[in-house]
Amino acid sequence: MNAPSPTVSAHASGLSYVSPAPDSPWSTYLSQIDRVLPYLGSLARWAETLRRPKRSLIVDVPIEMDDGTVRHFEGYRVQHNLSRGPGKGGVRYHPDVTLEEVMALSAWMTIKNAAVNLPFGGAKGGIRVDPKKLSLKELEKLTRRYTSEIGIVIGPQQDIPAPDMNTNAQIMAWMMDTYSANAGATVTGVVTGKPVHLGGSLGRVKATGRGVFVTGREAARRIGLELNGARVAIQGFGNVGSAAAELFAGAGAKIVAVQDHTGTMANPNGLEMGALIGSARLHGGVGEFRGGERIDDEAFWETDCDILVPAALEGQVTAKRARRLKAKMLLEGANGPTLPEADDVLAERGVLVVPDVICNAGGVTVSYFEWVQDFSSFFWTEDEINLRLDKIMVDALKKIWDTADRHRVTLRTATFAVACERILTARQERGLYP
Ligand SMILES: NC(=O)C1=CN([C@@H]2O[C@H](COP(=O)(O)OP(=O)(O)OC[C@H]3O[C@@H](n4cnc5c(N)ncnc54)[C@H](OP(=O)(O)O)[C@@H]3O)[C@@H](O)[C@H]2O)C=CC1
Numbered sequence: 428m429n430a431p432s433p434t435v436s437a438h439a440s441g442l443s444y445v446s447p448a449p450d451s452p453w454s455t456y457l458s459q460i461d462r463v464l465p466y467l468g469s470l471a472r473w474a475e476t477l478r479r480p481k482r483s484l485i486v487d488v489p490i491e492m493d494d495g496t497v498r499h500f501e502g503y504r505v506q507h508n509l510s511r512g513p514g515k516g517g518v519r520y521h522p523d524v525t526l527e528e529v530m531a532l533s534a535w536m537t538i539k540n541a542a543v544n545l546p547f548g549g550a551k552g553g554i555r556v557d558p559k560k561l562s563l564k565e566l567e568k569l570t571r572r573y574t575s576e577i578g579i580v581i582g583p584q585q586d587i588p589a590p591d592m593n594t595n596a597q598i599m600a601w602m603m604d605t606y607s608a609n610a611g612a613t614v615t616g617v618v619t620g621k622p623v624h625l626g627g628s629l630g631r632v633k634a635t636g637r638g639v640f641v642t643g644r645e646a647a648r649r650i651g652l653e654l655n656g657a658r659v660a661i662q663g664f665g666n667v668g669s670a671a672a673e674l675f676a677g678a679g680a681k682i683v684a685v686q687d688h689t690g691t692m693a694n695p696n697g698l699e700m701g702a703l704i705g706s707a708r709l710h711g712g713v714g715e716f717r718g719g720e721r722i723d724d725e726a727f728w729e730t731d732c733d734i735l736v737p738a739a740l741e742g743q744v745t746a747k748r749a750r751r752l753k754a755k756m757l758l759e760g761a762n763g764p765t766l767p768e769a770d771d772v773l774a775e776r777g778v779l780v781v782p783d784v785i786c787n788a789g790g791v792t793v794s795y796f797e798w799v800q801d802f803s804s805f806f807w808t809e810d811e812i813n814l815r816l817d818k819i820m821v822d823a824l825k826k827i828w829d830t831a832d833r834h835r836v837t838l839r840t841a842t843f844a845v846a847c848e849r850i851l852t853a854r855q856e857r858g859l860y861p
């Protein structure tokens with residue numbers, strides 16, 4: 428049977444999310460799906476399912492602020508696809524979060540979880556809020572109310588949230604506690620990325636950065652780039668960026684530039700990691716660090732470097748910036764950092780892109796370990812976790828690399844091909860009817 432044209436059927440549906448704004452995360456994701464269709468064979472007839480989130484929940488989250496006023500925040504939880512298992516994906520607190528962005532982030536989780544063969548579908552959540560403007564008490568109230576509101580769709584067998592931008596182990600502890608209080612029993616497996624003494628896993632905090640490092644190490648080996656002495660530039664110095672930076676520096680690489688909201692610091696001889704992390708912690712960003720020179724934010728994209736790691740927001744690598752990039756390799760720590768047009772520019776220029784949907788999969792892989800450990804109430808050592816993580820990432824990248832060679836496509840399209848085959852086979856085998 429011929430596959431229906433996704434474009435025609437999508438537009439005919441009249442749903443607003445099928446014609447997103449150009450360069451928005453959802454539009455980037457849809458274009459990535461378009462590019463993989465020729466490699467899906469007969470499974471392409473199921474591909475429309477990837478263009479529609481299975482379930483999108485918008486919640487109102489009212490809280491009483493410290494000054495006695497009541498404010499309402501908008502929260503989301505989107506379960507993009509559940510063909511391979513429960514939903515899995517983080518929760519983002521950011522003033523620019525929208526439903527459409529969360530749809531894209533949840534869809535990338537579907538692809539990522541399948542790319543590393545975890546038994547999960549894809550989901551993501553978020554609240555449109557600037558958490559830096561809330562007190563700790565307000566943040567706790569917001570988190571607890573949000574958890575109660577999305578409580579109807581999450582659960583250890585349904586959908587398991589975790590940290591993403593501006594959320595952390597403390598927020599996961601509040602989520603776990605609220606869900607448990609509502610359920611009348613302690614349910615540790617409802618979220619991952621929890622504090623270690625509350626059923627969290629050793630190694631989860633740095634797992635995403637570790638995965639970025641492992642995929643970078645493997646990709647560097649394949650293109651003959653020596654990590655010892657390699658120059659690395661990193662955008663975003665939070666959970667992902669700082670952990671990746673530490674590991675690259677530990678392997679002898681020089682971190683020649685870092686950027687966050689407080690500025691861009693550069694040193695061609697390498698920024699000293701211990702001191703930079705200490706300064707960033709003390710001042711809430713890298714901008715006060717004295718061991719480097721402050722450069723213009725836009726100049727970051729022209730840093731003389733071998734590896735560039737975007738580890739902040741989506742849409743950062745535009746075609747214009749891609750033309751100026753000096754790196755040999757782009758390691759996508761962030762979700763959705765590269766626009767499709769920029770992908771084409773980088774491919775033309777021979778810059779290797781290790782895409783988000785494999786590069787930053789280390790976090791969710793250790794989240795999977797945490798979920799498994801919670802079920803068995805038997806906990807592994809950090810060495811066991813790091814070794815298993817390393818093996819999963821290396822094996823997944825090998826399969827993706829082989830697929831890219833076979834079809835002569837980019838690593839991004841190859842990752843989508845591997846993942847979509849698994850997702851759509853599951854869809855086909857499960858069938859359509861309840
Ligand atoms: N945490 C995880 O396990 C995973 C995270 N990711 C992805 O990695 C990325 C980073 O997440 P994570 O490290 O957890 O988030 P964090 O909140 O810990 O850190 C985000 C970092 O990005 C910086 N940043 C934000 N906006 C900008 C900007 N416009 N320009 C420059 N820097 C900016 C922040 O700076 P400042 O503090 O100054 O605002 C901060 O340094 C996101 O895309 C996330 O989805 C992917 C997989 C898993």
Ligand SMILES: O=C(O)CCC(=O)C(=O)O
Pocket residue numbers: 515516517518539587588589590591619620762787788790791792794
């Ligand atoms: O650990 C998880 O479950 C999800 C992490 C995440 O949000 C991501 O990989 O983007």
